Amino acid sequence: MKACRTKLSPRWTTLRAFLVAASAVLLLGGCNTEQSMFNPAGPAASQINILWWVMFVIAAVVFLIVLGLLLLALFRPRERTTPGLETRVGPETSASSRAATTFVVVSGAVIPAVILIGLFVFVLGIMSALAQPPEQTPLTIDIVGHQFWWEVRYPDHNVLTANEIHIPVGQSVRFNVTSNDVIHSLWIPELNGKIDLIPGQQNTLWVQADKAGEYRGQCAEFCGVQHAKMALLVVAQPVEEFNEWVAIQAQPAAPAVDGLRLQGQQIFLGSACVYCHTIRGTNATSTLGPDLTHLASRRTIGAGILPNTRGYLAGWIIDAQSIKPGNKMPPMYLSSEALDALLFYLESLQ
Ligand code: CUA
Numbered sequence: 512m513k514a515c516r517t518k519l520s521p522r523w524t525t526l527r528a529f530l531v532a533a534s535a536v537l538l539l540g541g542c543n544t545e546q547s548m549f550n551p552a553g554p555a556a557s558q559i560n561i562l563w564w565v566m567f568v569i570a571a572v573v574f575l576i577v578l579g580l581l582l583l584a585l586f587r588p589r590e591r592t593t594p595g596l597e598t599r600v601g602p603e604t605s606a607s608s609r610a611a612t613t614f615v616v617v618s619g620a621v622i623p624a625v626i627l628i629g630l631f632v633f634v635l636g637i638m639s640a641l642a643q644p645p646e647q648t649p650l651t652i653d654i655v656g657h658q659f660w661w662e663v664r665y666p667d668h669n670v671l672t673a674n675e676i677h678i679p680v681g682q683s684v685r686f687n688v689t690s691n692d693v694i695h696s697l698w699i700p701e702l703n704g705k706i707d708l709i710p711g712q713q714n715t716l717w718v719q720a721d722k723a724g725e726y727r728g729q730c731a732e733f734c735g736v737q738h739a740k741m742a743l744l745v746v747a748q749p750v751e752e753f754n755e756w757v758a759i760q761a762q763p764a765a766p767a768v769d770g771l772r773l774q775g776q777q778i779f780l781g782s783a784c785v786y787c788h789t790i791r792g793t794n795a796t797s798t799l800g801p802d803l804t805h806l807a808s809r810r811t812i813g814a815g816i817l818p819n820t821r822g823y824l825a826g827w828i829i830d831a832q833s834i835k836p837g838n839k840m841p842p843m844y845l846s847s848e849a850l851d852a853l854l855f856y857l858e859s860l861q
Pocket of ligand 1 (some may be wrong): 694696730731740
């Protein structure tokens with residue numbers, strides 16, 4: 512017995528380790544409240560959350576019933592048959608066999624059919640509610656996926672930005688999405704489900720946030736080496752605040768007049784920066800990379816992966832490849848004085 516237990520122990524250890532790890536993952540998942548579909552902040556996400564819980568509860572109940580039946584079959588006492596003794600076939604046996612057949616048909620076909628058809632109708636109802644455009648004329652935002660960042664346009668307001676989408680609270684907003692290169696997928700779990708960004712095709716997603724705040728989103732379709740670092744922020748603001756933001760974003764960059772700022776702008780315009788970026792109001796008009804006209808007003812850099820602070824911005828400019836290998840930003844070779852002036856200029860782009 513002792514030898515047997517010793518022999519089995521590695522398997523038990525593995526099982527125990529697996530269970531501990533699985534519980535830890537579940538617990539950690541429960542703790543993380545950021546970017547979770549379990550914290551719906553708008554009507555679409557609430558519907559999806561309800562759908563998830565309904566499906567989870569039904570699946571859990573079915574699983575427990577099946578498990579119970581399995582255990583019953585395994586452990587119920589069996590009739591002992593004596594070899595050579597003929598089985599008696601009589602009215603009792605045929606009645607119990609009929610009951611068994613009825614049980615198999617009802618529990619194996621009728622109940623699953625009722626559950627699946629019920630769920631199907633429920634899902635159709637939610638899908639149609641999610642696809643329903645609201646009656647009032649909405650704010651439209653065009654989003655274009657790039658490897659590995661998000662271009663964001665407000666066509667009615669002449670605004671172009673990147674990786675940060677501002678929306679007014681309590682209003683349904685239309686996202687028209689497409690891609691510039693490969694297929695990406697936009698997913699802001701607290702606001703709605705996923706929508707694919709497909710080259711040459713426009714898809715639509717309706718988004719509404721019921722409370723002000725920042726909602727992190729993520730690319731949800733493998734699109735290349737930096738797919739995992741293709742994030743974004745949705746900032747939901749009270750209407751007046753949003754209108755103020757839009758008005759500022761629509762302006763070109765303030766002209767550089769003073770010493771260090773002017774020096775920084777000259778470094779920007781005289782280096783490789785201009786081959787990829789636009790700063791409206793200057794001669795930099797390339798659209799390969801994100802528009803930088805109001806770079807300093809954004810909360811993050813590198814598509815949602817780093818806080819927009821002087822130190823991170825300096826690191827990104829000097830060697831973006833070590834932070835996000837495979838992105839299109841080349842390393843920049845600048846003296847510390849030049850970098851200082853360039854940072855001063857970029858940080859003035861509010
Ligand atoms: Cu873009 Cu994954």
